[in-house]
Each structure stands twice: as C-alpha cells, then as structure tokens.
Amino acid sequence: MSEDRATSTAEHPPEGGARRARKKRGPLGVFVIVVVVALICGGLYLGVSKGVDWLGDQFGAPDDFSGPGTGEVLVEVESGDTSAAIGRTLKEAGVVASVQAFIDVASADSRSSAIQVGYYNMRSEMAAADALELLVEPANRVTNTITVPEGLRVVDIVEILADKTDFSGAEYEKALKNPKALGLPDYAEGNPEGYLFPATYEIGPKDSAADILAKMVSRWRQAADDAGLEERASALGRSPAELMTIASLIEAEGRGDDMPKISRVIYNRLDGPGSKGGTNGLLQIDASVNYALGRKGVIAVTTAEIDSVADSPYNLYKVTGLPPTPIEAPGADAIAAAGAPADGPWYYYVTVDLATGETKFAETYDEFLQYKAEYKAYCETSDAC
Structure with a gap:
C-alpha cells in the first residue's frame, strides 16, 4: 500500500465502513426518554383497557338490576315510542340499569309491541324483565276515565270535570279564558260553547285543567274534520x-x-x-x-x-x-x-x-x-x- 493511499484512506474512510463516534447523553436526555416511554405505555394500557370495556359492552351481558325494585316512579310511554325509547325513559328514571337490558327482554317478547301509551307506576331498580311485565299489562296504566255525554252546556261540562278531577271549577273557568291555548277555532270567537266535544277521556296524572279542556277541543277538531x-x-x-x-x-x-x-x-x-x-x-x-x-x-x-x-x-x-x-x-x-x-x-x-x-x-x-x-x-x- 502506498503512502498516498494510506493517507487518503485515513482522511476519507469508506462509506459505511466506519461508525460515528457516540455522543454521551446527559441526565436531561435520559429523563425525556423515560417520560415518552411512560406515556406510550400508559396510552397502550388505556387503549387496551377501553377496548376490553367496549367489547364487554358489545358482547357481554348488559347491566341489569336483580331485584323487583323499591318505591314508586311514574313514567310515561308516549305515542310512537320504540323499545329503545322506552328503555331510555326507564333508564333516566332509575327504573332499569341499562337501556340494552330492556331492549333485549323486549325484543324477545312479542307482547312488547302492544305496550300502550300512557302513564305507569314503576319501581326504582327493577330487573328489566320485571319492568317489561308491568308495561305489557294494560291494567297497570295509571288512568282516570271521564265520560262527557252529548248535549251539555259548558257550565254542565265544567261541573262534571270538577267533580271527577282534582281541579276546581274556578281552575277550569280560568283555563277557558285562554281560548288560543285550548285550540279553539277563530270562528268560535273565544266562546267554547259547543266545542268541548262529548266523549270518554283518559286523564293523565300530569294533565292540567287546561290540558283536559284542550283534549276536548282537539277531539272536536277531529270530528269536525271527519264531517268536512x-x-x-x-x-x-x-x-x-x-x-x-x-x-x-x-x-x-x-x-x-x-x-x-x-x-x-x-x-x-x-x-x-x-x-x-x-x-x-x-x-x-x-x-x-x-x-x-x-x-x-x-x-x-x-x-x-x-x-x-x-x-x-x-x-x-x-x-x-x-x-x-x-x-x-x-x-x-x-x-x-x-x-x-x-x-x-x-x-x-x-x-x-x-x-x-x-x-x-x-x-x-x-x-x-x-x-x-x-x-x-x-x-x-x-x-x-
């Protein structure tokens, strides 16, 4: 080997043929690495943990109470409610432990499709199956039925309503003074005489005096539309x-x-x-x-x-x-x-x-x-x- 070549090789080592000198890391650098690794590991743990929880929610048994429940909770099934909607109502009221528990038992029982609109007295922390059993029985609906016969004047109707509900005649008279809220047509000119339709009505536990009168006017509207x-x-x-x-x-x-x-x-x-x-x-x-x-x-x-x-x-x-x-x-x-x-x-x-x-x-x-x-x-x- 010539002297010139030896010198060249020493000054310009072959590509990839020599390792770079390692730089010593100080205490700060080591700390940063430890923190980054800890964060990564923590993220992986949380991700895996949440994944396990999600899998449990999707494939495991949903939360459900085991007992028949305690106390009394009033819930309402509204027109058009699906099993999921009813389940949400029950969950929010503390009746069932989870919406999915109620959906599961309702899906497995054909009677759930016939649950009637209305109010029901339920209990806190009921098993979903027990809650369904209560809802599918129409006799469990909370109702107060009032029949108003044909041919009565407003004064007679108010007397019947006051006798059959918790509201006084004065409360009904006050509600009658707001014809727009009752839904009276403009051509009634604010006078309800003749527009409180005679029929049988179910009075809900949350209905006000105005709500009851509005139901009667709404029923009149139906009859008027039917007759053109x-x-x-x-x-x-x-x-x-x-x-x-x-x-x-x-x-x-x-x-x-x-x-x-x-x-x-x-x-x-x-x-x-x-x-x-x-x-x-x-x-x-x-x-x-x-x-x-x-x-x-x-x-x-x-x-x-x-x-x-x-x-x-x-x-x-x-x-x-x-x-x-x-x-x-x-x-x-x-x-x-x-x-x-x-x-x-x-x-x-x-x-x-x-x-x-x-x-x-x-x-x-x-x-x-x-x-x-x-x-x-x-x-x-x-x-x-």
Missing part, C-alpha cells in the same frame, strides 16, 4: 260557526236517523216560508229558549216563559234566524247532519213518543197539528211528559 265541517259550510252557503250552531240545535232536538231530517227542517225554516206553510224564518226551538232561561234538558216551554226572555237572542220564537252561538255540545252525528241535511219538504216535526223517540215530520201546519194532538194523547197515559 268547513267544506260543507261553504257548500251550503253558511259559515262553520253557523253549522256548529245548527249542529247544537239538532243535538238538542233529534235522535239517530232523525237528525238529518231535523237538519232539513232547520234549513227549510231558515231559507223561507215555503209554498205549503212555514214559520217566516222563526226556528221556534224550545231548547234554545231553555238555554236563554239557563236550564238544561228537553223541557217544553210555556208562553209565559217565552215572554220572560223576549229580548234574548236565543229566544227563537221571537228572533228570526240562528242564535248567536251553539246552545250545547253536539256529538259527531249531529255535526255530520248539520253538514248533510236530508232531502225533504218538511217544516215541522213532533216527537210523539218520548220513550222511543219516535218523531213524525210534517210539510204543512195542518199535519203538524195532527201530530201534536197525537203527542198530547200520548202524554195522557205516560209519565214521561
């Missing part, structure tokens, strides 16, 4: 408010299949005297006079009683046309009849048998007098008059 109230009013040249007033008169005067005929009598009287008789626009309906007198029921009025409320707009023996508002709450049949009167030439009707409700319809005043005599003969042998 607004459309039929337009077709007959009347307002929806007028149709509701006509429906209330029909409710007071008729029964069943006679309602469309009574509806026709009212329209015939309103639209003119006719060629074979008529009342010159006077409806002459006793029920409206009774409303003016402040009394309910089907009671024949005397001449003296008619004269005592001569100035009342509800005295249909003195005032032509319709009264200003409904006189009572009509049911679905009466609302339908108001919008679909029967075809016929009748101007009069007389109920000749109060027990059966048999009613005869007349085109002329002479026919009317015949049926009226028949009614008087009936009353001579009946206590119903």
Whole structure:
C-alpha cells in the first residue's frame, strides 16, 4: 500500500465502513426518554383497557338490576315510542340499569309491541324483565276515565270535570279564558260553547285543567274534520260557526236517523216560508229558549216563559234566524247532519213518543197539528211528559 493511499484512506474512510463516534447523553436526555416511554405505555394500557370495556359492552351481558325494585316512579310511554325509547325513559328514571337490558327482554317478547301509551307506576331498580311485565299489562296504566255525554252546556261540562278531577271549577273557568291555548277555532270567537266535544277521556296524572279542556277541543277538531265541517259550510252557503250552531240545535232536538231530517227542517225554516206553510224564518226551538232561561234538558216551554226572555237572542220564537252561538255540545252525528241535511219538504216535526223517540215530520201546519194532538194523547197515559 502506498503512502498516498494510506493517507487518503485515513482522511476519507469508506462509506459505511466506519461508525460515528457516540455522543454521551446527559441526565436531561435520559429523563425525556423515560417520560415518552411512560406515556406510550400508559396510552397502550388505556387503549387496551377501553377496548376490553367496549367489547364487554358489545358482547357481554348488559347491566341489569336483580331485584323487583323499591318505591314508586311514574313514567310515561308516549305515542310512537320504540323499545329503545322506552328503555331510555326507564333508564333516566332509575327504573332499569341499562337501556340494552330492556331492549333485549323486549325484543324477545312479542307482547312488547302492544305496550300502550300512557302513564305507569314503576319501581326504582327493577330487573328489566320485571319492568317489561308491568308495561305489557294494560291494567297497570295509571288512568282516570271521564265520560262527557252529548248535549251539555259548558257550565254542565265544567261541573262534571270538577267533580271527577282534582281541579276546581274556578281552575277550569280560568283555563277557558285562554281560548288560543285550548285550540279553539277563530270562528268560535273565544266562546267554547259547543266545542268541548262529548266523549270518554283518559286523564293523565300530569294533565292540567287546561290540558283536559284542550283534549276536548282537539277531539272536536277531529270530528269536525271527519264531517268536512268547513267544506260543507261553504257548500251550503253558511259559515262553520253557523253549522256548529245548527249542529247544537239538532243535538238538542233529534235522535239517530232523525237528525238529518231535523237538519232539513232547520234549513227549510231558515231559507223561507215555503209554498205549503212555514214559520217566516222563526226556528221556534224550545231548547234554545231553555238555554236563554239557563236550564238544561228537553223541557217544553210555556208562553209565559217565552215572554220572560223576549229580548234574548236565543229566544227563537221571537228572533228570526240562528242564535248567536251553539246552545250545547253536539256529538259527531249531529255535526255530520248539520253538514248533510236530508232531502225533504218538511217544516215541522213532533216527537210523539218520548220513550222511543219516535218523531213524525210534517210539510204543512195542518199535519203538524195532527201530530201534536197525537203527542198530547200520548202524554195522557205516560209519565214521561
């Protein structure tokens, strides 16, 4: 080897043929390395730990209480609730330990699809299976059922509600002063008379007086829509408010299949005297006079009683046309009849048998007098008059 080559090799070692001198690390560098390693190890541990927990959640048995529960917890199943939604409600109320536990038992039981909307008294810390058993039994629903019959005035309805619920008449009267909150239509002009629909209602434990009244107005809305109230009013040249007033008169005067005929009598009287008789626009309906007198029921009025409320707009023996508002709450049949009167030439009707409700319809005043005599003969042998 020549001297020149030896010198060159020493000054420029072959690539990769010599190791770089290692630099000694100080205490700070060692500390940093230890911290980094600790963080990495800690992250790996947490990741593995969480992964195990997640796997347990996904594939292990969900949390569930073992006992029948204690105390009392009120929960509500709302319309459209799925098993998962019910499970969340129960979990949030402390009834079940986990949503998944309830979903599992509900999925395995076909009865869960028939769980009814409403309130249920549950217990804290129930086993999911026990909670399901309680919910699938309709008898466990917390209900207060109230039936409001047809043909009642607002004052009568409030009396029933106050008697059957925890709210006073004054609380209902206060709620009635907020017609918008109750959902009354604009054409009711804030007057609930006729719009508190007669039906059977379930009163929930959290319902307020206003909630109960709103349910009744909502049920009226359903009946009105079913009868096509607004459309039929337009077709007959009347307002929806007028149709509701006509429906209330029909409710007071008729029964069943006679309602469309009574509806026709009212329209015939309103639209003119006719060629074979008529009342010159006077409806002459006793029920409206009774409303003016402040009394309910089907009671024949005397001449003296008619004269005592001569100035009342509800005295249909003195005032032509319709009264200003409904006189009572009509049911679905009466609302339908108001919008679909029967075809016929009748101007009069007389109920000749109060027990059966048999009613005869007349085109002329002479026919009317015949049926009226028949009614008087009936009353001579009946206590119903």
